[in-house]
Amino acid sequence: DTEVTQTPKHLVMGMTNKKSLKCEQHMGHRAMYWYKQKAKKPPELMFVYSYEKLSINESVPSRFSPECPNSSLLNLHLHALQPEDSALYLCASSHELEVNEQYFGPGTRLTVT
Amino acid sequence: LAKTTQPISMDSYEGQEVNITCSHNNIATNDYITWYQQFPSQGPRFIIQGYKTKVTNEVASLFIPADRKSSTLSLPRVSLSDTAVYYCLVGDIMYSGGGADGLTFGKGTHLIIQP
Numbered sequence: 001d002t003e004v005t006q007t008p009k010h011l012v013m014g015m016t017n018k019k020s021l022k023c024e025q026h027m028g029h030r031a032m033y034w035y036k037q038k039a040k041k042p043p044e045l046m047f048v049y050s051y052e053k054l055s056i057n058e059s060v061p062s063r064f065s066p067e068c069p070n071s072s073l074l075n076l077h078l079h080a081l082q083p084e085d086s087a088l089y090l091c092a093s094s095h096e097l098e099v100n101e102q103y104f105g106p107g108t109r110l111t112v113t
Numbered sequence: 114l115a116k117t118t119q120p121i122s123m124d125s126y127e128g129q130e131v132n133i134t135c136s137h138n139n140i141a142t143n144d145y146i147t148w149y150q151q152f153p154s155q156g157p158r159f160i161i162q163g164y165k166t167k168v169t170n171e172v173a174s175l176f177i178p179a180d181r182k183s184s185t186l187s188l189p190r191v192s193l194s195d196t197a198v199y200y201c202l203v204g205d206i207m208y209s210g211g212g213a214d215g216l217t218f219g220k221g222t223h224l225i226i227q228p
Contacts, residue, residue, distance in 0.1 A: 004156075033216070042200060042218035043157065056216075090156045100147070104156025 004105035006091050012111045015081060021108045023074040023091030031055075031097040032074040034066060035090040037107070043090055049074060050097040081112045117201045117219040124225050131188045133222050135201030138182050146177060146184045149200045151221070157200060161186070188224075196226045 004025045013019050023032065031050045035043035048056035049068040063085075065077040074091055088109055092102040118136040125131045137146070145164050149157035161168055163175040163184070174187040188195055198221040 042221055044218075045216045048216070088154065092156065100145075100162065101159045102157075104158065107154070107156055109154070 004103050006105035006108050010109045014113055018079045021076040021089055025093040029093035029095055031094045033092040034076055037088045083112050086111045117203055119201055119222045122223040126227050127192055128190055131191050133186045133199055136183045137203045140181050140203055143205045144203050147202045148186050151198045191226050193226050198223050
């Protein structure tokens with residue numbers, strides 16, 4: 001199984017809502033990543049977890065809160081988002097925390113109204 | 114900071130070989146070069162990775178000159194389905210705590226294949 005799954009595929013939320021994005025992989029990878037991608041722009045790294053510990057936090061606003069409950073799951077909790085946070089949110093995993101072959105999920109298309 | 118520079122867009126035709134060059138003048142000794150492909154509304158897909166000289170897999174070849182200040186992704190006999198954005202990333206194979214350069218995507222090259 002070389003697949004990273006993300007749910008939901010699409011999400012529309014208001015600025016006062018609280019929602020969560022979920023990511024799962026069963027490849028035994030110990031590093032997991034969240035990226036944000038705006039239209040016609042490259043993916044931007046948000047968070048990196050290694051062995052379920054937050055390893056990299058790219059100065060992301062606190063309205064985004066990552067969580068890694070176990071080695072297979074990665075969540076991104078969303079609260080009080082702004083319309084400019086609308087984007088494709090991508091999850092990825094790799095064997096270790098390495099600049100190597102990352103496996104990306106299909107993403108969650110988030111719209112903040 | 115190993116910044117990368119790629120052409121914004123390229124056009125080619127089905128059946129042709131396409132070469133996309135990435136410049137990385139500040140590449141460090143421990144840095145590897147990795148290429149990803151991305152289709153619209155999908156996550157990037159790993160294509161190939163190399164350190165020096167030439168690497169080939171079933172999808173592409175990667176040519177890296179001796180000075181490693183650039184690299185060229187070669188796609189043989191492209192088809193319409195190769196129309197995508199191609200990203201070149203440069204960074205240390207193991208994150209050393211000095212930054213996430215290797216996880217930084219550049220602007221990418223939008224490759225358009227015509228019939």
